[in-house]
Amino acid sequence: MAQTRQLDDSPTAEGFLPRRDFLRTLLAGIPAMALDWNSFPRGPSVARTGGADYDAVIIGAGLAGLSCAAAFARQGFRPLVLEQHTVPGGYATAFKRLGGFVFDVSLHSTGAGERAGVHDLIPGLPEIKGLEFVPHPYLYRAIFPGFDIRVPQRNTAKYAEILAGFFASEKDGIVGIIEDMKGLARDINRYSQSGGKADMATFAKDFPYLVKCSGKTWGQMLDARIRDPKLKSIISALWGYYGLPPSKLSAFYYALPTIGYLEEGGFYPKGRSQAISDALVKFIRERGGMVKLGARVERVILEGHVATGVATADGTEYSARVVVANANPIDVFESMMDEKEYLKDYLAKLRKMSVSLSCFQVFLGLKKDLVGELKIPDSEVFYSPGFDDDAAYRSLLEADLRDPGFGLMLYDNVYRGYSPPGKNTINIMSLQGYDHWARFEEDYGNGRKKEYRAERERIADILIKKVEEVLLPGLSGAIEIKEIGTPLTNWRYTRNYRGAIYGWDQTLDNSGPTRLPQTTPVKNLYLAGAWTQPGHGYGAVIPSGLQCFAEIMKSWKEAPPR
Structure with a gap:
């Protein structure tokens, strides 16, 4: 009973939501583990039955835009991806130089x-x-003054043993923080696999790690387990992957991807990151979708605050049932349309968010x-x-x-x-x-x-x-x-x-469900990518594109194309 009262009454770290309401909001932001493709509508596409040129126009051929387009193409719809660069992939690209060198841009x-x-x-x-x-060969190597640590692939017990070899008095805390990360991942996976059903009366008992970590920074999560400041920094060696130090970074956004690396391993694609982007482009084109390179979108076409297509720099207009922006929202809403009065509250919200x-x-x-x-x-x-x-x-x-x-x-x-x-x-x-x-x-x-x-x-x-x-x-x-x-x-x-590489910063008030949603105040205009849910990184932007597609399919089921 005491746990239930605490769940009802205790404020989050942000101090503006009771914990029960915060967790409801949090859970609303946790997507299903896998898409149920059979539940989604299929073609024939809107374009083939008259009306718009395409079912979806996607601005930007980053991984989120490409994965969203691939989902449309998979279901028999006709997507068009417009990319201002001459190479698809966004940050998932490579470039060649003399001497046979091929450099990966980011991965x-x-x-x-x-x-x-x-x-x-x-x-x-x-x-x-x-x-x-x-x-x-190793997950990574971390070099600090007086410490040189090689982190093994897929062996958290060995990792804990290595750390305890340097910090013997912190052994229990080391095991504990790793278990906290594992427990958080288990809770979220279990909740996702349940189809989003949870009994709030027993939530603290059923999902203890989710409750424990909610509303906390990674630094606060560490403080509960580890005393030595050097060890805290060593355990947090990957914070550069996420763009913020432990004192500012959401616990979820350090713990979840990090335990994923520690347990499942770190990999690199043969052919560089460009191979991922090229595979998505091939998939889209083989199924009737289109990817146009060197086509910079200058304007989102609106009719009464409803997106109906886009116009590119050369003056070409493309109509579509929906527009998906795999682009930074500030440019989309401030430069690609003239709706400042209609969007004034939304734009004010964007301007308050910190950029990575x-x-x-x-x-x-x-x-x-x-x-x-x-x-x-x-x-x-x-x-x-x-x-x-x-x-x-x-x-x-x-x-x-x-x-x-x-x-x-x-x-x-x-x-x-x-x-x-x-x-x-x-x-x-x-x-x-x-x-x-x-x-x-x-x-x-x-x-x-x-x-x-x-x-x-x-x-x-x-x-x-x-x-x-x-x-x-x-x-x-x-x-x-x-x-x-x-x-x-x-x-x-x-x-x-x-020049942001992570979209918005993954702060407590801008991560998970509080991150910018894929829906927008402009009807039929959606967002996909690092600037929206779930966040940045290869392991997040591809799901972002798929989640965006799922959100659109939900609206199409509720209001089928005519």
Whole structure:
């Protein structure tokens, strides 16, 4: 009874909802584990029965847009994807350079579905075949002052043992925090598999970890188990994946993907992330859908606050029953339509949300197998110069590289043949705030890049020297090809606001059910991708596209096309 009263009366960390109401809201944001394809309408499409040109026009060929279009095509409908870049995939792309080097734009590690003993599955779309995901030799390596830890693949007991070897007095807390993450995943999986049915009177007993973690940051979740600040930072080594330090990051958004990595492993696709995007494009086209590249959408066509299509930069108009924006909502609602008065409350809400960090990347092709010569077995390495994650975050926001950390990807240790024979492909990455680059915006847009290029070279040199000092001696002299990506590069190729790589920050008030929903105030206009539910990352944006499709199918069942 005491637990039930606490569930009724205790406020969440945000302080604006009773816990019972908060949990109801939370549960409403947990989707079903798998789509019930048989429950969805099927073609013939609206377009084939007269009226609109397409059943759905999707703005943007990121993974969310492509997965949404693939779902439409799978059901016999006719989607059209319009992408401003000449390559599909958004951040899931690759680019070629001289010497046979092919660089992945973003992917270091992701989860992968398994069937018949082979990791080749895009969850939700089992018909897509031909992909192969290979495991990292270690999940990752974390280097801190005085600590150098290799995290094993799919072995949480071994991981706990390694940590306890450094922090013997924290053994119970280490086991406890891992169990908290596992328990949270179990509770959410069980709730999802139940079809969203839960007895609120016994909820605290039935889903104890979900109750325990609700309304908490990852830092608060850690504080309940771990005392040593160094251990807290080491356990949180992956926070760069999620864009916020533990003190600001929703517990759900650290715990769930992290335990997924720890238990299921980290993988990388042969053919790079571009292979995932290309497989989705092929699937769409084979089933009658269309993907147009180099087609930038400038305007969402509205009739009485209802989306009826889009217009591209060349003046072409495409009509559709629904429009799905796999694009940043600020541009969609402020630049692609003139509805500021009608949308004033919605726009005010968007402007209050904090935008995630961008990133700075150095892509290097080495003229020799330096990684092999140094006998380094790792593929993904995180280096931190200290244990104060909040201070590190402030440095990233300000692009302060006086003592930088970094993420390092050594792709040739993932699978043989990644690079040209006898060479290496590596990526150095640092999260970075956009404000440092805002001063170059106007000149960058007008092709005046002298000062911009000097600054990106300065920062790249700092990161290269730091990697050389920490892990790869001789790196500077081994470079054959160097490319640099900045927050402005991210904006140029993806049009993400402020070059964001994670959409909105995953704060307590902007994650899970409180994150921007896929429905919008404009009828027949939907959102998919990192800016909406469930969030960012390869393992979230593909489900986002599928969830968006499911939301549209729900509305079509309630009001069938005529």
